[in-house]
């Protein structure tokens with residue numbers, strides 16, 4: 029019960045990695061606020077958790093809106109009593125090189141993947157500092173640290189999330205607020221599968237091929253990323269701050 033009594037806000041909580049994180053944190057004693065664009069998804073994961081007796085609430089909305097981001101942190105504090113842990117997990121993946129990237133694709137990547145993390149972290153750190161500490165886990169990507177091919181806006185936004193993480197980790201370690209990021213390579217979630225579908229590929233066959241490219245023998249399951257987030261947010265990671273942790277099955281980006 030690593031998170032007994034802790035209040036946790038998880039963005040993208042209705043997605044692949046997000047749902048896995050909600051299950052881990054709620055299962056280990058946390059009060060959880062789920063944020064997601066998908067009301068249906070929020071209802072599903074909250075109903076699943078409530079069936080188990082866990083205190084999980086949701087506030088759905090669009091993270092590209094500043095008012096929603098800032099209201100979300102206030103709503104979490106009002107509803108759960110505090111905000112001890114923030115998982116900035118929501119994300120979108122516009123696909124294309126610079127010539128294929130429209131203004132809308134660029135601003136979607138920047139607004140949702142990066143600027144929302146700025147708004148949410150700023151609001152949360154204000155509360156965490158006042159209450160004497162907290163933990164933030166951001167979701168960058170190995171493609172943020174080493175740009176993957178043909179995803180210019182996505183990789184740029186995730187590279188900025190890694191830089192933001194190191195800045196916040198440095199600035200707020202003295203406030204007893206640890207800020208770290210997880211950098212996954214490919215994970216078996218709707219984000220990955222919809223990409224294959226858009227390219228006209230059978231997602232299950234494509235994943236079988238992708239598994240062959242990973243030294244550990246397979247792409248990650250969402251739980252394997254959520255477990256690293258939980259570790260980074262937990263007291264077991266008490267000396268890890270301002271770090272970006274690659275969770276890649278040893279697969280290099282090339």
Ligand SMILES: NC(=O)c1ccc[n+]([C@@H]2O[C@H](COP(=O)([O-])OP(=O)(O)OC[C@H]3O[C@@H](n4cnc5c(N)ncnc54)[C@H](O)[C@@H]3O)[C@@H](O)[C@H]2O)c1
Pocket residue numbers: 039040041042043044045046063064065066069089090091092117118119120121140167168169170211212213214215216217218219220
């Ligand atoms: N799946 C991968 O291979 C992979 C690899 C590296 C990093 N990541 C990162 O992991 C995180 C989680 O991704 P996932 O794989 O679980 O994807 P996912 O698509 O399953 O989940 C992402 C969630 O974010 C939500 N979201 C998207 N736009 C939003 C908005 N404007 N407002 C509010 N919510 C919004 C979606 O509704 C969705 O539920 C993302 O930041 C992603 O970039 C994923």
